[in-house]
Amino acid sequence: MSDSKKCLFEAARQLGLEMSEEQAHALLMYIEQMQRWNKTYNLTALKNKEQMLVQHIFDSLSVVLPLRKKLSGRKTVNVLDVGSGGGLPGVVLAIMNSTWNICCIDAVEKKTAFVRQMSGVLKLPNLSAKHIRIEQRTEPQVDLVISRAFASLADFASLAGKHVDASGYLVAMKGHYIQDEVNELVSRTEWEEASHETLEVPELDANRCLIWLQRKG
Template identity: 60%
Template sequence: MIGYQDQLLRWNKVYNLTALRDPDKVLIQHVFDSLSVIGPLGDKFATGRTISVLDVGSGGGLPGAVLAIMRTDWQVCCVDAVEKKTAFIRQAAGVLKLPNLVSEHIRIERKPPAQADLVISRAFASLVDFSDWSGMHVGSHGHLVAMKGRLASEEVSQLEEKGAWSVAQVQKLNVPELDAERCLVWLQQVGKYDK
């Protein structure tokens, strides 16, 4: 994990992968934040089988690279529309010897359906946009999950008005050293039985 953070900070000097420059802030606000979902996600998936993960709008690999480091049994694909960010993830995967981490330079709405077990985003878009653009990539027994700060009621209302997806569960996340709200928002297709 330290190797990933070092790579992120090194590349950030040239490619502006994150607005944060201070190593301690990167550790807390990016790495610890991404680590906070490991437990809740692990609870949903049986161990011993390969899980396909699509990290939408991954940027510098958050949370995708962190998931790949912590869960070597998961196959993680980080998708971003900015080529320099996907190039960084490819480089980091090579340097850190993470064969389970790949990146793809494409807009998520143009990507052919992925049939992923988990489609996740962190600080990517509103719930409506995230579900509109990414919902088609969720496999038949998969999950669509958004990492959020404070969940705005307006965002939930807009999602409900749209009518295709709804909020199934909101899990509070505990991020060490971070004095801010974080949550994991589990979405489900309206009319589809939640597996």
Template identity: 55%
Template sequence: MAQANLEQQLAQAVQQLEVDLSPQRQALLLQYLAQMQRWNRTYNLTAIRDAGQMLVQHVVDSLAVVAPLQKALQGREGATIVDVGSGGGLPGVVIAVACPHWTVHCVDAVEKKIAFVRQMSGVLGLANLHAVHGRVEAMPPLQADVVVSRAFASLLDFATLAGGHARPDGMLMAMKGRHPEEEITALQSQGNWRVKSVQQLQVPGLDAQRCLVWLEPADTNSTVA
């Protein structure tokens, strides 16, 4: 797909998603896409090779969580986001571009993928983006306002492995496809986290179901709009 077409498609998606993203920040996302394509030839960051498909299925799909995160974190200045099982930085890099006032940690156990994220922090000039190599369950707590996962694990495994990285008043947010009824049932068997809400998403250009599953500590009485 020609660069001009990518620019137009991204601009339309930004408008549809109602994300406040300047042309300069949109250009950073396209630069990230180009770097992903380049590194993909050697490091196999993603099975998708076509630039247009990568834009929709990776960049725009990740961008779709920005507005919900911003709404959930209203009133929290300088929030910390932890993206577990981040791979090549999805959605962490996209969140870091869209929300430069937040600190974003991308965590993955695969060194080559974290090396790419580390490179993106420098190439894109993202001082708020941090690449962390290691197993999420073996790390000291990162004290996140929200721990995010995309295609990382079941809800129960996500909560078990990554729940310790949330602040006492923090949340977990899992990006899912269809409504994960069986995973929600399995999660209810443990007492530390519970489903607060399931939020349907419309991803521009993507003909597939998407939803966000918000988890909160089981002993909290707080609510998130």
């Protein structure tokens, strides 16, 4: 077993996730493909495989269990990953949750082209990507809209909130919890904080949190 795969299984164990050999293989292949495309398309500022493993894969894996807990009991789950870039956390969510339908949205065409390529290479029929700005989207509402360092909470809610159905969730992956952002959210939008939780990302020496938003009232 490679060192990278050992680290991946250990991270999954620390996060309380069961991971199959197929899922581990897909996650590592995803990083390899990202490195390959990165030479031409600059998908991410990270160049080192170990850095990508921790800062991209482990970081995205850290939200899997919290999302599953919120969405448990639903036969199908439709998720939008807004400002997905090269597919984070969307590709990771698709690998780890085969019954979820994940659509990655980004305004940069080369990034959504990469995600579409990953859907084929990694054999993920539940993964799709659209080159579109979130405010231009016209498809039906979904169960969950997530973003990873996409924008301020207020901007995120203003742009993406209308795509969440009445029983769905709007959730932001953030570094630090910033009260001023929460205050701005409340003053500028119809959304407010429902809760937030600290995320412990294996091998990452940085703050991470997940902020759940709800419509006021």
